[in-house]
Amino acid sequence: MVKERIAALPLKKRKNQAPQVCLVTSRRHGHWMIPMGKKEKKLSNADVARLEAYEEAGVLGRLNKKNTLKVNTCSGHKKKKRCVFIYPMEVRSKLKRWPEKKQRQRCWVSIKKLSKLLSDKNLAKAITKQYGK
Numbered sequence: 001m002v003k004e005r006i007a008a009l010p011l012k013k014r015k016n017q018a019p020q021v022c023l024v025t026s027r028r029h030g031h032w033m034i035p036m037g038k039k040e041k042k043l044s045n046a047d048v049a050r051l052e053a054y055e056e057a058g059v060l061g062r063l064n065k066k067n068t069l070k071v072n073t074c075s076g077h078k079k080k081k082r083c084v085f086i087y088p089m090e091v092r093s094k095l096k097r098w099p100e101k102k103q104r105q106r107c108w109v110s111i112k113k114l115s116k117l118l119s120d121k122n123l124a125k126a127i128t129k130q131y132g133k
Contacts, residue, residue, distance in 0.1 A: 002072070003082040006045045007036035008053035009069075009127060010061065012091045012108065019131070020108040022091065023117060024056045027103050031119035034127075036084065049087035057106050058098030061091040069130050073122035084123060088131060 010022035023032045035056040040048055046063050053059050069086040109117055111132040118124040 003080065004039055005036050005082055005084045006039060006048040006052065007034050007084050007086045008049040008057075008063070009034055009086050009088045009131065010053050010057055010059045010091045011088055011131070018110050018112070020110055021114060021127070022053075022057050022059055023107050023109060023114075024100075025105045026119070027100075030105075032107070032117045033119055034086070034123070045085055046087055049085075049089070053089055054095075055099045056104055058095040058101060059089070059091045060093045060095065061089045064088045064090065067130075069126060071123055071126040073120055073126075086123075086127065 011019045012022070013019045021034070024035055025031065026033055035052040037048055037052040039045065043051065046065055049063060053061070065087065067088050071084045071086065072081070073084060074081050111128055114128055115121065115124040
């Protein structure tokens with residue numbers, strides 16, 4: 001059975017600079033990842049992506065639902081199959097305090113550097129291909 005995950009891809013853009021992605025560390029192993037969570041019955045996928053970006057990374061912004069990316073990947077030490085729906089988010093504000101601030105680290109990297117930091121290499125490759133233009 002393939003598990004479905006919902007993720008946000010928080011992006012900040014500055015004039016004359018390449019966009020940057022917000023990464024957070026996982027709670028268990030400290031691996032770099034994008035904010036991600038499980039589907040929830042009472043929330044739409046877009047709302048889950050928004051919630052994860054807020055809870056895990058402390059960012060707020062506008063989602064681009066039209067450019068959602070679906071990636072089939074394997075991850076974790078048991079290489080479990082999963083399908084990740086990635087919602088790009090134009091970050092409008094970065095919070096100083098958020099629910100999981102004490103449990104995670106946050107960093108901003110260029111899309112080109114994703115493959116070096118992101119623990120899930122399949123996700124990094126798909127994100128770079130789709131949004132690294």
